[in-house]
Amino acid sequence: MRSKPLMASAAARIALCGAFVLGACAAELPLNHLDGQTSAYLREHATNPVDWYPWGDEAFAKAASENKPIFLSIGYASCHWCHVMERESFRDAEIADFLNRHFVAIKVDREERPDVDAVYIAYVSALNGSAGWPLTVWLTPELAPFAGTTYLPPRGDEENPGLLPILGRIESLWRSDRSRIVAAASQGLDLLRTPDVPATSAGPLTSAAIGGAVSALAQDFDAEHGGFGRGSKFPGCPTLTMLARASTRPDIEPVVRDRARAMLRGTLDAMVSGGINDHLGGGFHRYTVDRAWRVPHFEKMLSDQAQLTTVYTDVWRMTADDSYRRAALGILAYVRRDLTAADGCFYASEDADSARIGQDGETERVEGAFYLWTREQVGSALAALGADAAQATALAESLYGLTDETELDGAHVLRRVRTIADAAAGCGVEPAEAPALAERIAAALLAERSKRPRPLRDDKIVTAWNGTMISALARAAAAFGDPQPLADARRAASWLRSHALRADGGLARSWAGGSAGAPAVAADYAGLIAGLIDLFEASGESTWLVWAIQLQDELDARLGDGHGGYFDAPADPKLPVRPRSPFDGAEPAAIGIIALNLHRLGSILSDDRRRTAADAAIDGQAEIISRVPRATCSLLCALDQRLGPDLHVAIAGDAEPMQPLLVVAHAGYRPRQVTVPLPRADPFVSQRVPELAALQATTGAARALVCSGTTCLAPTTDPLVLARQLSEQSP
CATH class of the missing domain: 1.50.10.10 (Glycosyltransferase)
Structure with a gap:
């Protein structure tokens, strides 16, 4: 079972506001305009032959002065399909040359600029019915969107055109039939416009x-x-x-x-x-x-x-x-x-990807390489358990469902397919010994995994x-x-x-x-x-x-x-x-x-x-x-x-004596409760809530006051009484 892009269907075609429009690694090139950016995602693209610009006035001015459409690509550092598109398309010399001659290419880290992402992903979603990353959008120099999709293969085929043929089609339209793009951009803006003040319903929400x-x-x-x-x-x-x-x-x-x-x-x-x-x-x-x-x-x-x-x-x-x-x-x-x-x-x-040595001896970045296991790798790692290795291997295979049927690239994703007790019963491990052995298995596998190249961290x-x-x-x-x-x-x-x-x-x-x-x-x-x-x-x-x-x-x-x-x-x-x-x-x-x-x-x-x-x-x-x-x-x-029903639990006193009452207040699931600690040394809240000033000023043992709505119960110093009050007030 292999991973699919988040928007696999959009990779097959691109919509122009409802109307369909239809390499080899580049040599070393100087750094593009992403050089010096703080974003790890942008830095990943800084050595692409594509002359990327960050989102900003320099790129916008270039598009306007040269009368070129903008090619906008949005993603983030841990996005697997963003890396795939970077490797397949943005390192490709032919694609880069076409982009550089006919478009202004802008790269955006959606985690740094969620506002930019929000606008254009809303457009692609409205256009195609769904959207995801990498987000691929074409804009006029005025930043109006006129076409968009998500991941695209570099070239595709006749039925599912890739990035390069789509770039060619858009460049041709921009040069020879600009009116269609202008109309599409106008429709794109219409898709994005919403009322400044949302309308409200006639009746109250219940x-x-x-x-x-x-x-x-x-x-x-x-x-x-x-x-x-x-x-x-x-x-x-x-x-x-x-x-x-x-x-x-x-x-x-x-x-x-x-x-x-x-x-x-x-x-x-x-x-x-x-x-x-x-x-x-x-x-x-x-x-x-x-x-x-x-x-x-x-x-x-x-x-x-x-x-x-x-x-x-x-x-x-x-x-x-x-x-x-x-x-x-x-x-x-x-x-x-x-x-x-x-x-x-x-x-x-x-990141989703991490390094692995390929069959040709070269290092390659592969999705999930850090996390995947073969049965042989598991057995080898558990050999460290010595005399218990055979039992540990049997328990691990039973617990994690390690069979000849694998999930990804001939390897397993670890998952718990049965309880420890059931796994132990099926492989002859004593029930009383199984939990401790399962912990040793996990520790041994984690230690072995820690020797692998880690995924990149943003x-x-x-x-x-x-x-x-x-x-x-x-x-x-x-x-x-x-x-x-x-x-x-x-x-x-x-x-x-x-x-x-x-x-x-x-x-x-x-x-x-x-x-x-x-x-x-x-x-x-x-x-x-x-x-x-x-x-x-x-x-x-x-x-x-x-x-x-x-x-x-x-x-x-x-x-x-x-x-x-x-x-x-x-x-x-x-x-x-x-x-x-x-x-x-x-x-x-x-x-x-x-x-x-x-x-x-x-x-x-x-x-x-x-x-x-x-x-x-x-x-x-x-x-x-x-x-x-x-x-x-x-x-x-x-x-x-x-x-509601809401609960307001105020607890006042010296810091240490308050703790038993706070433990009770924090126990259980009461999502509509607020807990207000009132240490005597910190009067900030009680100075703003006169009703709590007397509670905080009281000397002696710490005490709790439980209120619901406008009704308050008698203050208590006893954690057991507080527990009973909270139980009675909870649905």
Whole structure:
């Protein structure tokens, strides 16, 4: 089973606003205009014979002065098919020569410029019905798109034309039939234009929208394998987060709650045992190319690790299923070992490809080479276990399903096909000895794998993803009672506060090569604010809450639209539209996280202004939520927070005596709860919430106050009483 490009069908043809239009390695050439760029993805293309330009005025001026169309290619460093297109097409001397003579070629790292990517991927998606990366778009010198697709082979054939013949067709049209391209560009702009202020529905949003999303998802749920759809499988963390919340809502039908929980657990179970999970090193790959979660695209993204840590942590809180705790801790171990910089911030990703010695003795980069195993390689690695090697090999083959049927290039992707107990029973290993032997097997295989050339790592620091990772660490620390994740979250937050600011005082989108990048987009503010709120709740340190409030005010000023909504990015007069979208993708829509943050800040600070702002953000998307609820799961999470029943748990006292009460407050899964630590030495919150001042001023033992809505229970100093109060207040 071989990997397919994310948009395989688009590789066969290219649409010109609905109408079809139909090498050898280059010699060493001087560096092109990408020389000196901080992006690892752009640097990869700096030695191409294609005369690439970064997105910017120099390229735009060249296109205008020479009256040439723009060839725009967008990707990211860990994208397998981006590497394939770079090797096949952008090193090809004939293709490079044609591009250089007839087009201005611009290369964009979508992780550095998500605003540029958002505009043009929306165009390609509207044009072709779907889209992905590498994204390939043709623009007029005014940056209006007139044709687009994703991956293209270099030449293709008559039925499926490749890049070079399509370039030839477009160049011919530009030269001899410009009116068609002008018309196509006009249609392209029409596809991108949306109203400045989204329309709202007549009626208020209720929990019926959440129940409707669950029912819609059930129609697409793969009951046999978990996940959604019958093709490639993505984790879909915004969807999983919404299902977890829906499974606890008291005002939707019990059968709907049960269905939400079944889909949630069915997906998480399939992922944790499947090939998408790195069973040796921890962490999850981005997606699988098959419906059974067997064969992944092997890139590992920080954003996925962060979101999945939170999902597995939350569902462990809900179910006490230890496989979920182990999955979350495995992710954290991977991130700490392989994606954490020396100063505490987190790198963006690891590549899908890694080096392998080919049959000709030359080094080649192959997708998944670092992760794949033959049976012979497994047996050789386990020989290190000495007298136990034979039993270990038998257990490993049974546990990981190592048979003569392989998954990729004659090798296996490791996946758990049976439990340790069942695997042991089938190969004569004593049940009591099997768990320890399974751990030794994994350790031996990991040690052997560590000798292989590692996938390349993108050392870019993305603010949004670091914020989401801070959130995951803080929540894991609170749930598991482990101080290490909390320390890791503090270090990362401190680094961002020192480095992720631009000269104008605004937040930066990314950091690479020793400098801050483009201005932050809404997702950066939203992700970091969420992380800081979680860090405050876990640590009781108001410095993080103070910064979250400052960032929220800055987000409102910089990206608010004046009507209760938010743009996804700062204004860029060069782009044909200013992007904003309520729809989730691999990451949640920024507007959903913003609305949830506002509600949480409003609850912590008893601030009706923040709650009203959250309501406006949700209600501004009410029509879209009602029409396509399953595509707006992050907004549904914010709606769930608004609908309640909410819990406000304030715990006051000296730092150490507060801990037993905080342990209780953090136990269990109560997604609509905010926890407000009030250390006596830190009066920030109580100075802003007079109702809490008396609680914090009380001397003696630490005490907790539980409130729901406008009703508060009697304060208690007893963790057992607090546990009972929380249980009685939870649905």
